[in-house]
Structure formats: structure tokens, C-alpha cells
Amino acid sequence: MSATRRLYKVLVSHPNVPKAALELLQQRGCETIVCESVPPSRVEILRKLPGVDAILWAHYQSLDGEILDAAGSQLKVVSTMSSGIDYVDMAEFKRRQMPLGHTPGIVRNSVADLAVGLMVSAARHFHAGRQEIEKSLWRTEQINWMMGQEVRGSVVGFLGFGGIGQTIAKRLQGWEAAKMIYHTRTQRENPFGAIHVPFEQLLRESDFLIVACPLTAETREKFSADAFKQMKSNCVFVNVGRGGIVDQPALVDALKCGEIAAAGLDVMTPEPLPADHPLLKLPNCVVIPHLGTQTMQTTTEMGITAAKNILNALEGKPMICPAY
Known part of the structure; x- marks a missing residue:
């Protein structure tokens, strides 16, 4: 030496x-x-x-x-x-x-695991269910209480289909999704049968919509109030990219008025999120403190x-x- x-x-x-x-x-x-x-x-x-x-x-x-x-x-x-x-x-x-x-690349496994967790926890009302327990409102003998949705038979959409997006898709093999679609600037070869679609089609068709792209000038506030209005009312929105990709007040409004069903967020704006932020008051929003790489x-x-x-x-x- x-x-x-x-x-x-x-x-x-x-x-x-x-x-x-x-x-x-x-x-x-x-x-x-x-x-x-x-x-x-x-x-x-x-x-x-x-x-x-x-x-x-x-x-x-x-x-x-x-x-x-x-x-x-x-x-x-x-x-x-x-x-x-x-x-x-x-x-x-x-x-x-x-x-x-x-x-890059190294984070794909830990972030993909977490994204699947957010999909399930948001779609199956983990946060709302915990709130019901804390309020002593746990209901029994009621068939239609806290009805969630499954990945089975759903359309899973991705904004961004690079290393993280494709690792999430790999995790979901065997979950019996009806179809996987994605939007990126260019079409990507992939072994999962995922179909490249325009952004507007991604919004219209996705039952689960996962954000797994970087924050750039092109993607900043890509999910605007207009975008949420185009999404399915049953859509579960998951963001493991960056908070700035979403117009956050528009997301709050979309969750409040039922334009989309639920959201699971590992990233938001700002970070750390203030304890009194409106997102934290919503029963249909699962928020965790940017834990994607934390293994x-x-x-x-x-x-x-x-x-x-x-x-x-x-x-x-x-x-x-x-x-x-």
C-alpha cells in the first residue's frame, strides 16, 4: 500500500x-x-x-x-x-x-417488499381497522364490515418499471393479478407480461397503482388533481418513489371524497411529515416514515x-x- x-x-x-x-x-x-x-x-x-x-x-x-x-x-x-x-x-x-x-439496484428488494406490504395494508384497511379497535368499535357478526380488495383478478399498474418496479412485479407472480401495465418513457422488455400503456390509460385501468420512479422535472406532481379524477374509485395508490411526484393536497382531497379508495405511502412532502398533517387523519391512508431501504x-x-x-x-x- x-x-x-x-x-x-x-x-x-x-x-x-x-x-x-x-x-x-x-x-x-x-x-x-x-x-x-x-x-x-x-x-x-x-x-x-x-x-x-x-x-x-x-x-x-x-x-x-x-x-x-x-x-x-x-x-x-x-x-x-x-x-x-x-x-x-x-x-x-x-x-x-x-x-x-x-x-441504485441494491435497494430494489427491500423497497419491493415494502411496496407489497403497503398494497395489502392499504387495500385491506389495516390502519382503519386499528383505529376501530382503539375506539372500541370492533364489530363482530357483520359480514360487510371493513371490506377490502384483493390483488387476485386486479389490474396492477406501475409508473416506473425499472429495477424496483420489476422486482415488485416479480414479488406479485402467483398473486393471480389479471394484468400488469406500466408507463415509462420507453417500452421495457420484461418477463412478467406487463404491457406498456400511455399515462392516461394507466390511470383509467389500474386497481392498484404503484409509483416506483425517480423524482424529475417530468415526474414532479405527475399525480395532480386531474390525474386522481381519472382513476378508478376502487384504486389503491402506493408511492415508494418520492413524495414530490404527487400533488399532496390533491391526494388528500381524492382520499376524502372517494375519488380513490386508499393510499399506502412510504414517501411524502415534507419529510418528516408534521404530526398534525391531514394525511395522518385519514382512515384510508397508510403512512410509514420512508422505511424503504431500512433493512x-x-x-x-x-x-x-x-x-x-x-x-x-x-x-x-x-x-x-x-x-x-
Whole structure:
């Protein structure tokens, strides 16, 4: 191991980055400078950045020119520990030709498992049922109480049909859905028989509609009041993409007035969601606090991949997962 390699300094923006990722960096001759505050303090990050050769960015605060300037001209590479990078100023990174890595693909299994859980919990009234128990309103001897819907015989639609969308579809094999449809900019070959359709058809036909795409200028508030009006009244809407893909007040209205049946959300706007937010008062909305990647296995794999992105770039090799 060369002396030069031992001098590489890597800022790690969060103290809970998996130990395996830190050990990999250290074993390969890097000094890790780990920020200690939770949630991450931008003041601390900016204070510790000067002179570092690389940044492992492990949270969702803005990653922009201020951060790159604070690091200095010797900065060689940045890798996020996330799949989505909507919080990154991509134009600034490209302008400076700063290598940027991220960790897509790894998250597909944990997010797909959670998406199926949201489908079932929203369609079968888990949240409303719990509320009935808490109010001592659990009804017995009543055939039509808390009637939900099944995946069997339904049309399952996807906005976005990349790694996460197709892994959800894989999970649903054997659930006897009548059909799977999806909308993306281009048609995707897939082994699930899913059919590429226009967005308006996706809205009209889906009994379950799963958002599994990144937040971009094209997808921002794609689910508007007009979109919800086009959806089936029995539709179960699931979002594991980003909160900004949905016009959230329009979603609240659609759930209140019965334009759609239910929603299951792992992402919303803002995050964290205020405790008095209208979404949390709706019996037909299951809300969880952005837990998609929150498993030990996935988080560890994300940390290791981010570390490998950095090490490869420092060694002049292609990153495992470059962002552009």
C-alpha cells in the first residue's frame, strides 16, 4: 500500500454509516473523517470538509456547490449512499466534471417488499381497522364490515418499471393479478407480461397503482388533481418513489371524497411529515416514515457500494455505480 494511498481523506457525512463500509475504506488506505451529529449538521460537515479527497454522502440534505467549494480543489469524488439523487445539484456536478456515484439496484428488494406490504395494508384497511379497535368499535357478526380488495383478478399498474418496479412485479407472480401495465418513457422488455400503456390509460385501468420512479422535472406532481379524477374509485395508490411526484393536497382531497379508495405511502412532502398533517387523519391512508431501504442487509450493501465507488475513483478505475 503506497504512502499516497494512506493520505486519502474521506468525509463520511453520517455517524451511522455501516461499519463494514468504513472498514473497507480504512483497509484500503483511507482516513475516514466521520461527522458525529444526528441528524447531520451542515455546520459540522462544512467545518470538516476542507482538504478531503472524497465524500461519502449518507443523508438527503442538499448536495451542491457549497459542499464542493468547502471541500476544495483537491476533491476527487463524491458518492451518495442512496438510489435517488434528486437532492443533488446535478448541473453543478456536471459543470465541474466532478465524479458522482450512487447506489441504485441494491435497494430494489427491500423497497419491493415494502411496496407489497403497503398494497395489502392499504387495500385491506389495516390502519382503519386499528383505529376501530382503539375506539372500541370492533364489530363482530357483520359480514360487510371493513371490506377490502384483493390483488387476485386486479389490474396492477406501475409508473416506473425499472429495477424496483420489476422486482415488485416479480414479488406479485402467483398473486393471480389479471394484468400488469406500466408507463415509462420507453417500452421495457420484461418477463412478467406487463404491457406498456400511455399515462392516461394507466390511470383509467389500474386497481392498484404503484409509483416506483425517480423524482424529475417530468415526474414532479405527475399525480395532480386531474390525474386522481381519472382513476378508478376502487384504486389503491402506493408511492415508494418520492413524495414530490404527487400533488399532496390533491391526494388528500381524492382520499376524502372517494375519488380513490386508499393510499399506502412510504414517501411524502415534507419529510418528516408534521404530526398534525391531514394525511395522518385519514382512515384510508397508510403512512410509514420512508422505511424503504431500512433493512440491515440493504443498508450495509449500500454503504459498501458507496465505499467501492469512492475507492475505484481514487484508484483511477470506473465507479461501480456512476450517477452520470
